[in-house]
Amino acid sequence: METLRCEKLWKTFEGTYALADSTMEFSSNGVTAIMGPNGAGKTTLLNVLTGFIRPDSGRCYLNSQDITGLPPYRIARLGMARTFQNLRLIQEVTVLENVMLARPNQRGERLFPALLRFGVADDESRNLEAAMRLLHLARLEEKASTNAGELSYGQQKILTLACCLATEARVLLLDEPVAGVDPIMTAEILRLLGRLRDMGKLVIFAEHDVAAVRQAADLVIVMDEGKVIAEGPPAEVLGRREIIEAYLA
Amino acid sequence: MVILVEIYTILAVSLDLLAGQLGILSVAQAAFYGLGAYTSALLVTKVGASFLMGVFAGMVVAAAMSLIVSFPSLRLHDDYFVIATFGFQIILFSVFNNWMSLTNGPMGIPGIPQPTILGRVIRTHSQFLVLASLFVALAYFVVWRLSTSPFGRVLRAIREDEVLAQSVGKNTLRFKVVAFAVSAALAASAGSLYAHYITFIDPTSFTAMESILIISMVIIGGTGGRWGPAIGAAVLVTLPEALRFVGLPNSVAANLRQIFYGTLLVIMMMFRPRGIAGRYGFNR
Amino acid sequence: MFRQILLDGMVAGSAYALVALGFGLIFKVCGFYNLAHGAVYAVGAYLAYLFVNVCGWHLGVGVGVAILGTALVGYGMEVGVYRPMRRRHSTSLVLLIASLGLLIGVQNLIALLFGNDTKMLRTEPIQEGLSFLGARITPVQLLTVLASVALSAGLWLWLRKSKWGRMIQAVASDPELSLIVGVPVDTASTMTFAVGSALAGVAAILLAFDTDLTPLMGFRIILMAVVAVIVGGVGSIPGSYLGGMFVGVIEHLGVWKLPTQWQDSIVFAILILFLIVRPQGLLGKPIARTEV
Numbered sequence: 001m002e003t004l005r006c007e008k009l010w011k012t013f014e015g016t017y018a019l020a021d022s023t024m025e026f027s028s029n030g031v032t033a034i035m036g037p038n039g040a041g042k043t044t045l046l047n048v049l050t051g052f053i054r055p056d057s058g059r060c061y062l063n064s065q066d067i068t069g070l071p072p073y074r075i076a077r078l079g080m081a082r083t084f085q086n087l088r089l090i091q092e093v094t095v096l097e098n099v100m101l102a103r104p105n106q107r108g109e110r111l112f113p114a115l116l117r118f119g120v121a122d123d124e125s126r127n128l129e130a131a132m133r134l135l136h137l138a139r140l141e142e143k144a145s146t147n148a149g150e151l152s153y154g155q156q157k158i159l160t161l162a163c164c165l166a167t168e169a170r171v172l173l174l175d176e177p178v179a180g181v182d183p184i185m186t187a188e189i190l191r192l193l194g195r196l197r198d199m200g201k202l203v204i205f206a207e208h209d210v211a212a213v214r215q216a217a218d219l220v221i222v223m224d225e226g227k228v229i230a231e232g233p234p235a236e237v238l239g240r241r242e243i244i245e246a247y248l249a
Numbered sequence: 250m251v252i253l254v255e256i257y258t259i260l261a262v263s264l265d266l267l268a269g270q271l272g273i274l275s276v277a278q279a280a281f282y283g284l285g286a287y288t289s290a291l292l293v294t295k296v297g298a299s300f301l302m303g304v305f306a307g308m309v310v311a312a313a314m315s316l317i318v319s320f321p322s323l324r325l326h327d328d329y330f331v332i333a334t335f336g337f338q339i340i341l342f343s344v345f346n347n348w349m350s351l352t353n354g355p356m357g358i359p360g361i362p363q364p365t366i367l368g369r370v371i372r373t374h375s376q377f378l379v380l381a382s383l384f385v386a387l388a389y390f391v392v393w394r395l396s397t398s399p400f401g402r403v404l405r406a407i408r409e410d411e412v413l414a415q416s417v418g419k420n421t422l423r424f425k426v427v428a429f430a431v432s433a434a435l436a437a438s439a440g441s442l443y444a445h446y447i448t449f450i451d452p453t454s455f456t457a458m459e460s461i462l463i464i465s466m467v468i469i470g471g472t473g474g475r476w477g478p479a480i481g482a483a484v485l486v487t488l489p490e491a492l493r494f495v496g497l498p499n500s501v502a503a504n505l506r507q508i509f510y511g512t513l514l515v516i517m518m519m520f521r522p523r524g525i526a527g528r529y530g531f532n533r
Numbered sequence: 534m535f536r537q538i539l540l541d542g543m544v545a546g547s548a549y550a551l552v553a554l555g556f557g558l559i560f561k562v563c564g565f566y567n568l569a570h571g572a573v574y575a576v577g578a579y580l581a582y583l584f585v586n587v588c589g590w591h592l593g594v595g596v597g598v599a600i601l602g603t604a605l606v607g608y609g610m611e612v613g614v615y616r617p618m619r620r621r622h623s624t625s626l627v628l629l630i631a632s633l634g635l636l637i638g639v640q641n642l643i644a645l646l647f648g649n650d651t652k653m654l655r656t657e658p659i660q661e662g663l664s665f666l667g668a669r670i671t672p673v674q675l676l677t678v679l680a681s682v683a684l685s686a687g688l689w690l691w692l693r694k695s696k697w698g699r700m701i702q703a704v705a706s707d708p709e710l711s712l713i714v715g716v717p718v719d720t721a722s723t724m725t726f727a728v729g730s731a732l733a734g735v736a737a738i739l740l741a742f743d744t745d746l747t748p749l750m751g752f753r754i755i756l757m758a759v760v761a762v763i764v765g766g767v768g769s770i771p772g773s774y775l776g777g778m779f780v781g782v783i784e785h786l787g788v789w790k791l792p793t794q795w796q797d798s799i800v801f802a803i804l805i806l807f808l809i810v811r812p813q814g815l816l817g818k819p820i821a822r823t824e825v
Contacts, residue, residue: 050416052416072416073414073415076415076416088412090406090410093405101402104417106399108398108399109419110400111400111431114395115391115398117394166417320809321809326625327626328629331626331630333808335633335756336756336801339752339756340798340800340801343798344797344798346794347794348793348794457752461633500649501645504642504644505641507637507641508637511634511635511638512634515635515638518618518634522623522627
């Protein structure tokens with residue numbers, strides 16, 4: 001079982017509170033959705049958890065290891081991967097290359113192996129197999145040699161998910177995985193989230209879309225102005241009046 | 250003159266690793282060029298080291314010194330790196346020019362012997378040509394290998410989106426620092442070659458202008474492509490010869506050349522930041 | 534002796550501060566490190582030389598026209614080179630490289646027109662200087678310090694209080710929003726270049742009375758300005774002034790105490806130190822490690 005925990009996170013940006021005394025706990029028992037209006041602090045939370053932003057105070061723990069203040073690449077190496085709200089991909093290279101990039105512990109990434117190539121070819125072909133398997137899972141294998149920039153928006157979103165999985169991460173933080181995606185792709189992505197949970201991964205996603213949350217989440221955390229204002233199963237939380245008000249206000 | 254073209258090709262290739270793969274610009278290649286030349290010259294003339302020892306030592310010194318520049322500045326925005334290399338270049342020239350006891354300052358180091366490899370002295374021009382060609386091949390080999398390996402894949406990813414590279418677990422600072430150190434070592438190897446070819450070195454060969462010349466070569470020939478650096482080197486080494494035929498006094502010719510390089514840089518940046526024959530540029 | 538060094542350092546630092554001010558302002562408003570500012574500096578000194586020493590004009594007139602000319606050159610660079618590049622969405626790195634090209638081109642043009650040798654702006658012999666707190670300061674040096682303080686304070690006030698100044702501040706803090714709202718970004722840029730270049734011209738002329746002119750003077754000064762701006766804080770006007778003074782004093786202390794070959798290195802060492810420890814400078818805002 002994987003666990004992710006943050007305690008008493010505070011973060012201000014130029015006078016506004018992005019995170020205010022946020023304490024949350026996540027486990028791989030169920031998919032957790034983080035909801036909240038724009039500016040609630042969802043993306044800031046994700047950035048703090050993955051090391052891209054340092055909190056003013058508070059701590060984060062990944063499977064009981066203190067990861068506060070670690071650089072993002074180290075946290076990624078510890079098994080936590082993420083996607084971005086603005087869909088980061090290398091547009092000018094192929095789908096396959098994007099996934100290959102995400103593969104961990106590549107021999108050929110070190111200087112002397114890259115120059116002398118002992119065992120690099122084997123390593124590459126093993127990574128190639130793993131990449132193709134992931135593309136198969138994401139139903140993108142036919143697009144393997146297409147440039148990432150030529151995919152549809154929904155396909156690109158699934159590709160970023162595949163890249164996350166390529167890192168062999170056990171904890172996945174997804175920033176708006178279905179925003180702007182057509183309904184068919186959305187359903188596919190949400191189904192994938194459930195399958196990932198069944199495979200033992202800790203899945204967290206931040207979303208606006210109430211329907212998506214209802215469908216895919218086992219647990220919902222609602223944020224507003226940097227604070228947690230509600231927590232519980234979607235059916236229960238999403239019916240509460242103050243939640244609806246927080247969205248409309 | 251072909252040998253000079255080869256020496257500059259090595260320098261251009263060393264910069265192309267940074268510009269073509271990582272998309273960053275170093276204004277310090279001439280400083281590393283000089284470090285290689287001086288290290289070689291000093292070790293061979295003062296301590297009696299062999300040619301290859303001198304080359305190796307020069308590369309190590311350059312790579313080590315590159316860390317002073319790369320560690321502090323590569324953590325920050327690219328602009329800081331350019332500035333840091335610019336500062337490093339200016340300072341190093343000042344050191345070459347002022348450290349009389351070590352480098353002989355403006356008077357330079359004369360009497361650098363011809364290179365000896367495995368007991369054979371490289372005496373004739375054509376023998377040196379072979380040696381230089383081997384060095385060029387080495388530089389091309391290193392850069393080509395790195396570019397086509399997963400290492401190169403990460404470099405290009407860093408150029409396109411460093412945040413993405415970090416999010417998939419790449420220690421981007423390490424990659425950048427290593428690439429810069431390799432680039433410095435290659436430039437130093439060109440320096441050792443130059444020292445033994447001309448048999449005399451002085452600080453005026455390793456100025457900021459020289460760094461700009463190398464940048465111009467990469468820009469003219471195009472970054473990231475295969476023949477780009479060689480084309481750039483060939484064009485910009487032969488051009489002054491053409492100017493010489495016009496019969497201008499030396500200093501005027503020198504100024505005109507620099508004006509040309511400066512204008513070239515401006516025009517290329519204005520209209521073709523991606524270079525002529527290259528595939529990757531600086532416009533992200 | 535120490536007091537003299539300190540004083541000399543502050544005089545030089547005052548001039549560096551003026552250059553750093555313009556350089557920092559251009560970075561703040563236009564978003565890139567304009568290395569050609571060093572060339573503009575050199576132009577200022579050489580124009581003064583041209584008008585006063587070669588053409589024989591009256592000192593005040595010559596200097597005044599030279600400063601105007603310098604502003605014009607800076608203006609020309611912006612309109613002729615940088616503005617078209619901005620239209621093409623050039624990144625700050627591309628603009629920096631272009632400015633490097635301009636720096637080299639203009640410096641060598643100066644060398645072509647005036648010769649590579651050292652020139653002197655002085656018309657009278659060197660004066661001994663007035664006594665001040667145990668050290669000696671010449672009238673020109675005093676003028677340098679006073680002018681620097683006055684111009685820095687004046688710039689700071691102008692940016693805060695005047696209409697044009699506030700427009701420039703607006704563009705500096707948010708160029709895209711300014712464009713949408715209708716603030717004339719182009720005008721702000723040209724004004725910034727004109728003002729910044731004029732300041733560099735003033736600094737060049739003041740320093741040229743003390744030290745001499747060489748075509749390559751721009752290279753050295755721009756390095757000082759860059760370090761000054763980084764030390765003082767990128768984007769902060771008082772920071773640029775402080776940074777300039779800091780660099781001037783440290784540089785002179787270095788000349789006093791260090792062997793010749795390391796004298797220039799101390800400036801570089803300061804740069805590296807600040808990049809490691811405090812890249813935002815003394816008065817700057819913290820730089821985000823990565824933008825997410």
